[in-house]
Amino acid sequence: MREIVLKEEAQPSESVIYCGEGAFEEKLPAAVEKYPQKFIFTDTTVWNLWGERIKEVLGDIPVFAMPAGEEHKTEETLFALLKAMAAAQLHRTSCLIMIGGGVVGDVGGLAAALYMRGIACFQVPTTLLAQVDSSVGGKTAIDFYGVKNLVGAFNQPRAVFADPCFFETLPPREVRCGIGEMVKHGALSADLFEKLTARSSELAALSVPVDLIADNIAFKASVVAQDAKESGLRKSLNLGHTTAHALELALKTKSHGECVLLGTIFEAEMAKCEADCDREYLNELIALCKEVLGGIPALPNASEWTKLALLDKKNTAKDAVVITAPLRRGTYRLISLPFEDYAKRAEEIENKLC
Numbered sequence: 101m102r103e104i105v106l107k108e109e110a111q112p113s114e115s116v117i118y119c120g121e122g123a124f125e126e127k128l129p130a131a132v133e134k135y136p137q138k139f140i141f142t143d144t145t146v147w148n149l150w151g152e153r154i155k156e157v158l159g160d161i162p163v164f165a166m167p168a169g170e171e172h173k174t175e176e177t178l179f180a181l182l183k184a185m186a187a188a189q190l191h192r193t194s195c196l197i198m199i200g201g202g203v204v205g206d207v208g209g210l211a212a213a214l215y216m217r218g219i220a221c222f223q224v225p226t227t228l229l230a231q232v233d234s235s236v237g238g239k240t241a242i243d244f245y246g247v248k249n250l251v252g253a254f255n256q257p258r259a260v261f262a263d264p265c266f267f268e269t270l271p272p273r274e275v276r277c278g279i280g281e282m283v284k285h286g287a288l289s290a291d292l293f294e295k296l297t298a299r300s301s302e303l304a305a306l307s308v309p310v311d312l313i314a315d316n317i318a319f320k321a322s323v324v325a326q327d328a329k330e331s332g333l334r335k336s337l338n339l340g341h342t343t344a345h346a347l348e349l350a351l352k353t354k355s356h357g358e359c360v361l362l363g364t365i366f367e368a369e370m371a372k373c374e375a376d377c378d379r380e381y382l383n384e385l386i387a388l389c390k391e392v393l394g395g396i397p398a399l400p401n402a403s404e405w406t407k408l409a410l411l412d413k414k415n416t417a418k419d420a421v422v423i424t425a426p427l428r429r430g431t432y433r434l435i436s437l438p439f440e441d442y443a444k445r446a447e448e449i450e451n452k453l454c
């Protein structure tokens with residue numbers, strides 16, 4: 101079992117992330133024992149699969165299960181949860197235990213920040229994406245007014261319990277989704293890149309070694325520790341995401357993580373135009389993305405999806421697209437491309453890939 105401590109620069113408190121077998125069954129009950137009232141927040145899919153096991157581990161405590169899926173990451177779900185917490189008469193001294201994927205973590209973390217101006221929360225991430233990415237760093241949110249993550253707060257859980265036992269029931273698509281974010285971390289850290297390339301065939305077979313999960317958590321925790329409120333370094337975690345978000349909107353059938361892998365391929369190709377890039381490394385990164393993707397899927401014509409990249413939050417000028425591009429091992433750079441150039445390069449890359 102690895103214990104990763106997340107200590108933010110300007111914060112007195114710290115939070116621990118337990119990663120490994122036993123995190124859920126052994127560490128969680130001990131951590132929440134002192135709270136007089138506990139409340140579980142989960143989704144219906146996780147509850148149907150894991151409810152009995154959760155009851156064995158935590159005992160008979162109140163539960164609220166939201167319908168599963170991003171489309172329910174809404175104010176209705178947030179307020180339904182807050183109502184259930186009020187009905188259970190939770191106090192300042194109570195704690196909320198979020199058990200599920202990134203959606204449950206994001207909505208539950210926000211509810212815990214709002215209820216009585218803040219109660220303790222603990223997170224048990226049950227998807228690979230939630231373990232290596234969303235449960236680390238205290239960002240919480242709901243989608244609002246048609247905009248993803250528009251309303252939220254920073255609220256670090258007291259502790260996170262990342263246990264591989266949950267992967268027993270995780271569909272392959274969700275595993276690949278998490279691998280996409282692991283590769284993104286690899287494009288930001290030379291050390292992780294070595295580890296991921298050395299294990300690429302395991303990853304391509306969707307078998308994810310626990311030590312690699314812990315390494316990814318430790319990497320994200322180190323980025324968050326230096327820049328909890330995303331004023332600089334934490335923005336690097338958007339690598340590949342400008343193109344990924346455009347592809348996600350256009351493709352619909354591909355998961356977020358698969359689009360991150362595709363986005364990283366496009367943006368690594370675009371980075372080859374930078375004078376100080378390492379082409380050999382960029383080719384290795386592209387090969388890794390292709391291997392874990394299991395090939396390039398059919399893509400709509402670039403002219404259809406590239407304009408969606410203009411919607412990205414990182415863009416600072418009206419007709420320019422900003423990408424966080426990989427450059428050399430462990431090095432990235434924000435590059436602003438006039439939209440015409442971005443679209444033209446994307447089209448050339450797409451013709452070469454497909």
Ligand SMILES: NC(=O)c1ccc[n+]([C@@H]2O[C@H](COP(=O)([O-])OP(=O)(O)OC[C@H]3O[C@@H](n4cnc5c(N)ncnc54)[C@H](O)[C@@H]3O)[C@@H](O)[C@H]2O)c1
Nearest residue numbers: 145168169201202203204226227229230234239266269270
């Ligand atoms: N807070 C952050 O820093 C951060 C970072 C990245 C992503 N996110 C957010 O995370 C969300 C995506 O997270 P996600 O990919 O975990 O999605 P998710 O929570 O929707 O989970 C994906 C699906 O897997 C199911 N599931 C969960 N655990 C399972 C298990 N063990 N076995 C079988 N099925 C299981 C869920 O019910 C759901 O249907 C997005 O809303 C995104 O905005 C947040």
Ligand SMILES: [Zn+2]
Nearest residue numbers: 281341356360
């Ligand atoms: Zn992502």
